[in-house]
Amino acid sequence: MKTTISxxxxxxxxxxxxxxxxxxxxxxxxxxxxxxxxxxxxxxxYVRELAxxxxxxxADILDVxxxxxxxxxxxxxxxIVKVLVDEFDIPLCLDTPNPKALAAALPLVQGRVLINSVxxxxxxxxxxxPLVKEYNAAVIGLTIGEEGISNDPEVRxxxxxxxxxxxxxxxxxxxxxxxxxxVMTVGADSNAGLTTLTTIELVKREFGVNVNLGASNxxxxxxxxxxxxxxxxxxxxxxxxxxxxTDPMKYTLSIxxxxxxxxxxxxxxxxxxxxxxxxxEKTEKS
Amino acid sequence: MKTTISxxxxxxxxxxxxxxxxxxxxxxxxxxxxxxxxxxxxxxxYVRELAxxxxxxxADILDVxxxxxxxxxxxxxxxIVKVLVDEFDIPLCLDTPNPKALAAALPLVQGRVLINSVxxxxxxxxxxxPLVKEYNAAVIGLTIGEEGISNDPEVRxxxxxxxxxxxxxxxxxxxxxxxxxxVMTVGADSNAGLTTLTTIELVKREFGVNVNLGASNxxxxxxxxxxxxxxxxxxxxxxxxxxxxTDPMKYTLSIxxxxxxxxxxxxxxxxxxxxxxxxxEKTEKS
Numbered sequence: 001m002k003t004t005i006s007x008x009x010x011x012x013x014x015x016x017x018x019x020x021x022x023x024x025x026x027x028x029x030x031x032x033x034x035x036x037x038x039x040x041x042x043x044x045x046y047v048r049e050l051a052x053x054x055x056x057x058x059a060d061i062l063d064v065x066x067x068x069x070x071x072x073x074x075x076x077x078x079x080i081v082k083v084l085v086d087e088f089d090i091p092l093c094l095d096t097p098n099p100k101a102l103a104a105a106l107p108l109v110q111g112r113v114l115i116n117s118v119x120x121x122x123x124x125x126x127x128x129x130p131l132v133k134e135y136n137a138a139v140i141g142l143t144i145g146e147e148g149i150s151n152d153p154e155v156r157x158x159x160x161x162x163x164x165x166x167x168x169x170x171x172x173x174x175x176x177x178x179x180x181x182x183v184m185t186v187g188a189d190s191n192a193g194l195t196t197l198t199t200i201e202l203v204k205r206e207f208g209v210n211v212n213l214g215a216s217n218x219x220x221x222x223x224x225x226x227x228x229x230x231x232x233x234x235x236x237x238x239x240x241x242x243x244x245x246t247d248p249m250k251y252t253l254s255i256x257x258x259x260x261x262x263x264x265x266x267x268x269x270x271x272x273x274x275x276x277x278x279x280x281e282k283t284e285k286s
Numbered sequence: 287m288k289t290t291i292s293x294x295x296x297x298x299x300x301x302x303x304x305x306x307x308x309x310x311x312x313x314x315x316x317x318x319x320x321x322x323x324x325x326x327x328x329x330x331x332y333v334r335e336l337a338x339x340x341x342x343x344x345a346d347i348l349d350v351x352x353x354x355x356x357x358x359x360x361x362x363x364x365x366i367v368k369v370l371v372d373e374f375d376i377p378l379c380l381d382t383p384n385p386k387a388l389a390a391a392l393p394l395v396q397g398r399v400l401i402n403s404v405x406x407x408x409x410x411x412x413x414x415x416p417l418v419k420e421y422n423a424a425v426i427g428l429t430i431g432e433e434g435i436s437n438d439p440e441v442r443x444x445x446x447x448x449x450x451x452x453x454x455x456x457x458x459x460x461x462x463x464x465x466x467x468x469v470m471t472v473g474a475d476s477n478a479g480l481t482t483l484t485t486i487e488l489v490k491r492e493f494g495v496n497v498n499l500g501a502s503n504x505x506x507x508x509x510x511x512x513x514x515x516x517x518x519x520x521x522x523x524x525x526x527x528x529x530x531x532t533d534p535m536k537y538t539l540s541i542x543x544x545x546x547x548x549x550x551x552x553x554x555x556x557x558x559x560x561x562x563x564x565x566x567e568k569t570e571k572s
Contacts, residue, residue, distance in 0.1 A: 194549030231543040234520020257517040263480030275509050
């Protein structure tokens with residue numbers, strides 16, 4: 001199944017039978033003081049720098065999240081989207097829980113956007129799905145129901161089912177819905193990883209849709225987070241995840257290796273190309 | 287299903303429902319000049335050093351391989367086994383294609399050994415399985431048939447079936463057979479990883495037995511081999527591999543992370559304990 005996102009001239013296809021898709025997570029002020037400060041000063045150069053770096057590092061799509069205490073998504077999201085649309089040519093993922101911010105940013109996009117996100121609560125379904133339909137977008141569906149986040153994979157599956165069903169009633173096909181199985185930290189609950197992996201397997205088996213991973217949360221609070229995040233990518237992709245909102249600078253080489261090991265990179269061309277383009281950097285760092 | 291190996295006082299349980307088991311690969315002169323030279327001089331101190339280091343780094347079992355051009359397994363294997371049995375207390379994996387070397391080394395072992403390996407060829411089945419039975423050992427079964435190594439996972443599965451069936455006729459139960467799905471390098475055949483992963487899934491589904499991985503071969507000839515090997519561990523363990531002959535110094539932390547992410551490490555105790563014991567070393571290196 002294919003979910004196709006686009007910018008002016010570029011396409012990104014999230015594909016259950018294709019290579020894994022990297023959604024760059026860095027344009028997100030949560031925990032990133034420099035970006036938060038730059039946005040508050042109205043300085044968009046740091047956004048430009050983060051976009052450039054992530055594209056160079058292999059991001060197929062850029063996530064854009066401006067949510068932070070004391071700022072207004074409705075003001076900032078359109079501003080950042082405008083810079084990215086005017087000055088770059090990469091598909092975008094609009095990451096906000098605020099439907100008003102989406103409504104303000106969506107008219108600025110060229111091509112086809114991924115909306116991040118809707119969930120299984122009535123309030124969210126009613127506010128977000130009509131925008132998905134109106135702008136012919138694709139959407140990430142978080143497996144959260146009215147009861148909040150469940151630790152039971154079957155309950156998460158039911159939330160996915162509800163989103164797919166409600167979207168279908170508006171004429172949004174399953175291929176335009178990317179289900180997010182939710183990733184909680186294993187530092188707080190050592191079954192959290194297994195819960196997510198099981199949810200991915202259930203969603204894959206039941207619906208065969210694309211599955212997104214907010215991969216970095218899983219290691220929160222633990223030492224050697226990169227080791228845990230890298231291990232989780234292998235497990236989650238093996239289980240059926242097809243894209244992740246993650247750090248392209250840190251994880252793209254591992255993701256290319258995973259594609260190669262799954263027979264999704266003929267002659268290892270993408271792996272080798274990525275390695276050659278980034279080897280000097282890596283050598284400096286290590 | 288559980289395959290239990292032991293030394294004087296220690297047990298190692300390879301368990302389809304338990305944490306992953308690390309079989310240290312370093313006592314193997316192939317490509318390791320220093321060990322080859324030390325063995326040729328009759329100097330076993332380097333073997334002692336490799337045993338100590340691997341045990342500290344988290345090896346549950348030590349693989350012992352002395353095969354090299356110009357030496358005689360029948361002479362060296364018993365010598366090394368004697369040192370390891372007398373001076374250490376860790377289960378062993380006797381790694382030789384030579385049944386005479388096995389016959390010479392097996393009487394020296396205390397506890398229960400893992401023999402590496404038998405394969406699906408008549409000659410191997412007839413020579414090795416009676417030793418497995420006589421010494422109440424467990425055995426690694428390579429998925430090679432009379433026709434050699436196939437690229438077809440179904441043919442590899444058939445070799446596994448033949449080994450399990452023939453062992454059964456001698457009264458060796460399936461739980462004492464660890465199937466090795468074979469790992470070829472993706473540098474030569476970019477479908478090689480997928481072939482192995484598919485074989486693991488088939489073996490798991492058909493027989494539910496333990497599955498061993500010679501994990502490091504997969505990246506041979508490619509750059510950033512550790513990245514590829516680490517990615518493969520996640521994919522292969524997710525598919526059903528339960529132990530690997532690998533480098534404990536390089537991969538144990540990733541393996542502990544994988545156990546944690548699969549809900550096989552309550553409260554992350556093993557991950558954190560391993561991290562704390564090895565953190566200073568890691569910091570020095572990076």
